[in-house]
Amino acid sequence: MRKITRIFFVCVVLSNALFGQDIKNITVLVDKPTAKVSPNMWGIFFEDINFAADGGLYAELVKNRSFEFLSPLMGWKEVKHDGGSGSTLIINRGEANSNNPRFARITVKSASGSYGLENEGFRGMGIEGGKQYNFSVFARQNSGATKIKIQLLGTDNKILGEAALQNFTDQWNKYSVSFNSTATDAKAHLAVLFEGEGVLDVDMISLFPKDTWKGRPNGLRADLAQKLADLKPGFIRFPGGCIVEGRDLANRYQWKKTVGKVEDRELIINRWNTEFSHRSAPDYFQSYGLGFFEYFQLAEDIGAAPLPILNCGMACQYNTAEVAPLDQIDPFIQDALDLVEFANGPVTSKWGKLRAEMGHPAPFNLKMMGVGNEQWDVQYLDRYKLFAKALNAKYPDIKLITSSGPSPSGAQFDYLQKELRVQKANFLDEHYYQSPDWFMQNASRYDGYDRNSSKIFAGEYAAHIKEPKTAKDAETMNAWISALAEAAFMTGLERNADVVQMASYAPLLAHVEAWQWRPDLIWFDNLRSVATPNYYVQKLFANNKGTDVVPALMDGKILAGKDSLYSSAVIDKTNRQLIVKIVNTSSKPMPVKLSLQNGPAYGKATWTELSSANDLDINTLNDPQRVYPAETALASADLGKSPLKLKPKSVNVIKVSYK
């Protein structure tokens, strides 16, 4: 940039006032970069909480498709039509197939009419009119000749689409058929009707929209995946979250059980099924249809670096706190080593071969991995050391993410921050679910961090307005004030790009009828999704992350709360832009003059504003753009002359292109 002809924007410090407010002067030292912005900055945190995977991002519409829930017919009900009769027997063939032990033996006893099972979906099935749906089933004819009639039924039981399958053999085979839906219905259900006397075994009864994200079979819900892609995230952390740890070790997340053929993936209970008694979800399981291969694929599709988090031999310390003894930790470490091979290894290696068989011979370019989720104390440190020794020896280029516990301060936090730095850990994962005030007060948290030690991954954060006690409290957990506070704090993350190299809001997704935790970044029902004000803050930062931080100063000092203003600035050398973020947390409008010092010749400029009239304004499925960014064009040359009139409680992104 220094080679470019410079135009000096002279900042005239005026003593006049606008809106009864002194004009604030923010000076950006355009030619004094202080740090490189990590390409991985501003990522996303995916956890299967709030029906984020099954019933959410994973586009499967049938719940309990392989009869493996603890109550094998949960989600299903028997139906009989036109004098048909029959029965369903759940059979466990655990000795022959321990991953997918159960199937349904359907006996049709009547020559006419039909007997069948109806599936309710995940709080219903979201069906779009005019779209294709793909049905599949594994079936084996034991006796007689049975025909399957498939009917997609609307809320009023009208048929939205139908198809049939027949001529099953006496061996297990997969059968598929497609049909179109005639109408849209957010609460449809599926009838699988059996006709003709005989005994038919069925398993893995599945219904997917054809139009998944990128049209992939076993794919993802397109609208949700698109919202993730629109963030242009630097990384995607998966699969959690506490889900990694499990309430006990038997129910921990084990990536090897989530890869290979979908029908061979072993379902387990979702730990959020029972975590909160007031939000229990007895039908919440992990089918693992969305497994590690699909996570890597999603990361690649949206241009995000994959960041898997693995169990480190510790179950959730809020639950059983079960630990694998140190002398029995090897299988856990082996899982981590094998994951690198699965992601990056040659197709001739055991795990690289599986990746290739699943359709991706090229490596997934894994560069980092989390050891444990939200662990604490010496038990964690001991286990981390063993992981680090093995992983660093075999894969020295893989960066390891380590926990610093569930809180951003306190004895446990201090202990791990100190000890892990002694271990030269690559990244310390900090979590903060705190009040909006905390976020605003902590915008300079990282200004004093050691620049030459472990880097920071702000791995889970969200401003929590208050403990939700009423329905109204709960509804407003994603209100504007929380997003504003996060934006103020995020200027501090951006300013400290040499220390904070990754950050992700948490959790990511929540079904409006099936959530366990709020606030969340994106809400959805069976057909629609809505981005929260917090989403738009994330998007503004992630889409404008730049390549180099430059100082944004007021009175020669960093701006982290003085006069309720927060600011950070970056230049984007690739797109030749200067981008300044200013957050006004005051309830008054704020006149601000920007002085871009020692910069190049500027071209077009834009000013994006995100604000809302009321602190508790929210976006909803029916009113999705109440809090929504608005962009206006600016004459760049005016920046130093006339003040920008920042709205009360607003997030502002001023983007100026340079020649």
Ligand code: AHR
């Ligand atoms: O984001 C929700 C939960 O918060 C995560 O599962 C856990 O890591 C944290 O306690």
